[in-house]
Amino acid sequence: MAEDAPKFIVDSNVGKLAKWLRMLGYDAAFFEGDDDAYMIDRALKESRVILTRDTQVMKRGVITSGRLKAILIDSDQPEPQVRQVIDTLHINFQSRPFTVCLECNSPLEKRGQEEVKERVPPYVFQTQQQYMECPVCHRIYWRGTHWQAMLRKLEQLTKQR
Numbered sequence: 001m002a003e004d005a006p007k008f009i010v011d012s013n014v015g016k017l018a019k020w021l022r023m024l025g026y027d028a029a030f031f032e033g034d035d036d037a038y039m040i041d042r043a044l045k046e047s048r049v050i051l052t053r054d055t056q057v058m059k060r061g062v063i064t065s066g067r068l069k070a071i072l073i074d075s076d077q078p079e080p081q082v083r084q085v086i087d088t089l090h091i092n093f094q095s096r097p098f099t100v101c102l103e104c105n106s107p108l109e110k111r112g113q114e115e116v117k118e119r120v121p122p123y124v125f126q127t128q129q130q131y132m133e134c135p136v137c138h139r140i141y142w143r144g145t146h147w148q149a150m151l152r153k154l155e156q157l158t159k160q161r
């Protein structure tokens with residue numbers, strides 16, 4: 001499953017998309033530089049789909065020739081932007097939510113309740129059985145109210161189609 005999932009590089013002009021795609025469980029690197037050549041180079045090396053609002057990027061030979069995939073994002077609002085990516089790549093957005101760290105884009109690992117006991121608030125420990133941890137930044141995720149709110153938002157996104 002992981003091998004088939006597209007990976008992305010998100011241009012700074014559509015930066016919010018990175019967090020959304022991570023929320024959906026996709027590897028979405030954020031490009032902060034201002035030299036498009038670096039972004040294109042990294043996209044080629046790591047087989048990432050470029051997401052951008054920059055029409056100049058779309059004119060690059062490597063993209064017009066189809067060697068590198070890029071999506072020119074229409075909207076300046078994050079929600080229609082996510083929908084455009086989902087629609088364009090026919091992503092099943094429900095297949096892998098919350099498997100990637102929202103902060104640092106690393107794959108999350110499952111943790112049992114006892115393993116995180118000392119590291120989550122007591123009320124969380126008492127109510128949640130399943131946890132995910134980022135092995136890189138050690139942030140712990142659980143299916144709390146924040147998580148549920150995000151899931152609802154994702155569901156709304158696809159209902160609007």
Ligand SMILES: [Zn+2]
Nearest residue numbers: 101104134137
């Ligand atoms: Zn992390």
